[in-house]
Amino acid sequence: MSLVQAERLEKSYRVGDVDVPAIRGIDFTIEAGAFVAFVGPSGSGKSTLLNLVGCLDHPSAGRLTVLGIEVAGLSRTAAAAFRGENLGFVFQDFNLVPVLSAYENIEYPLLMVRTWPAEKRRERVNKLLAAVGMADQAHKRPDQLSGGQKQRVAVARALVSEPKLVLADEPTANLDHDTAYRILDLMKSMRDEFGTTFVFSTHDPKIMAEAETTFLLEDGRLIEPNGRPS
Ligand code: ADP
Ligand code: MG
Numbered sequence: 005m006s007l008v009q010a011e012r013l014e015k016s017y018r019v020g021d022v023d024v025p026a027i028r029g030i031d032f033t034i035e036a037g038a039f040v041a042f043v044g045p046s047g048s049g050k051s052t053l054l055n056l057v058g059c060l061d062h063p064s065a066g067r068l069t070v071l072g073i074e075v076a077g078l079s080r081t082a083a084a085a086f087r088g089e090n091l092g093f094v095f096q097d098f099n100l101v102p103v104l105s106a107y108e109n110i111e112y113p114l115l116m117v118r119t120w121p122a123e124k125r126r127e128r129v130n131k132l133l134a135a136v137g138m139a140d141q142a143h144k145r146p147d148q149l150s151g152g153q154k155q156r157v158a159v160a161r162a163l164v165s166e167p168k169l170v171l172a173d174e175p176t177a178n179l180d181h182d183t184a185y186r187i188l189d190l191m192k193s194m195r196d197e198f199g200t201t202f203v204f205s206t207h208d209p210k211i212m213a214e215a216e217t218t219f220l221l222e223d224g225r226l227i228e229p230n231g232r233p234s
Contacts, residue, residue, distance in 0.1 A: 007169055007201050008034040008057055013066035015052050026052040028224040029066065034203060034217075036168070039195050042205045043212040044221030050205035051173050053221070057203065058091055058171045059083040071168060088117035092162030092200070094172035094191075098154040100146040106157045107133065107142040113165045132160035135197065136190060152183035156190065163194055172204035176211055188214040 010032050016023040026049045034040050042050050055061040056068060059075050060083075068075050071090055078086060092113075100109045111129045114120060120128070133139045136156040146154055155175060162170045172191065176184030188211065191202050204215070212218045220227040 005036045006033045007036045007038075007071060008032075008203070009067070009069045010057075011067040013053075013056065013068055014064045015049075015056060015061070016064045023064075026224050027056070027063075030224075030226040032219055032226060034201065036201055037195065037199055038201050038203075038217055039192055039215055040201075040203045040217045040219070041212045041215035042203070042219050042221055043209060043215075044205075044207065046207055047223075048221040049224040050207070050221055052224075054171050054173045054203065054205055057169075058093060059087050088113075088165075090168050092165065092167035092170040094155070094158050094162045094170065094175045094204075096174040096177045098146070098151075098158045098178075100154055100157060100161075102146050105143050105145055106138055106149065106153075109146070109157055110160045110164050113161060117165055128164060132164050135163075135194065136160045150183075151179050152186065155179060155183075155187050159187065159190055159194065163198060163200060166198070167200065169201045169203065172202065174205055174207065176206060176208070181210075184208070184211060185214065 010030060012029045012031065013027055014029050015027040016025045042053055044050055056063055057070060059070065059078060063076050073086065101112065104112065107129055110132055111125060114125050133142050136159055138153065138156050141149065141153060176187055179187060194200060195202050206212060
């Protein structure tokens, strides 16, 4: 089953009184359970594309279906509900809540978007803490954790509400090389364990080798891995 489908997708930003194109009519399909990278230099449109797929922004033209829903038509409120129900996010700068412990950061989405009883919540948070190798750091706040540890917590937080699709925008950009590879291995093992589809972006061509499918972006256009324009 294809989870994400884009057809002639376009996004322009209005700057003053001109439209600046960021995504210039691209087509792609992402299958359920895939581990996919969008790769391209800074400014090529990676964040714009992930924001569209993550229903954080609206396409300017074209079609985009996520989990069978045509997302261009979603209102702000409907998009927020759709994200809470179906999507998880991992950001470059981790975006953890500084005053909350690792445990509380992971629990947070459950308090927002799930009405699970406390015991089920506790089990799920502890399962994720163990899955990302952070069980013994559960009580620590973000400022007491290394970059790699913070990103592990962020990956656990993205997965805790059992989303079907996780979007990770340059999740390794602020990590050293070894840690970056470990975070990608972790995401892949989470995909294997939970069946979650992962879509990440990177500007590091070495990192793209870790993905099973890569889409190369150049100036808002998709170039196939073999160099064939879409
Ligand atoms: P990447 O994530 O690959 O670095 P972006 O998606 O952030 O690329 O940006 C793609 C293009 O869109 C760039 O030319 C950038 O300057 C432009 N852009 C991104 N966000 C905005 C915005 N909010 N307003 C105007 N232009 C933007
Ligand atoms: Mg970006």
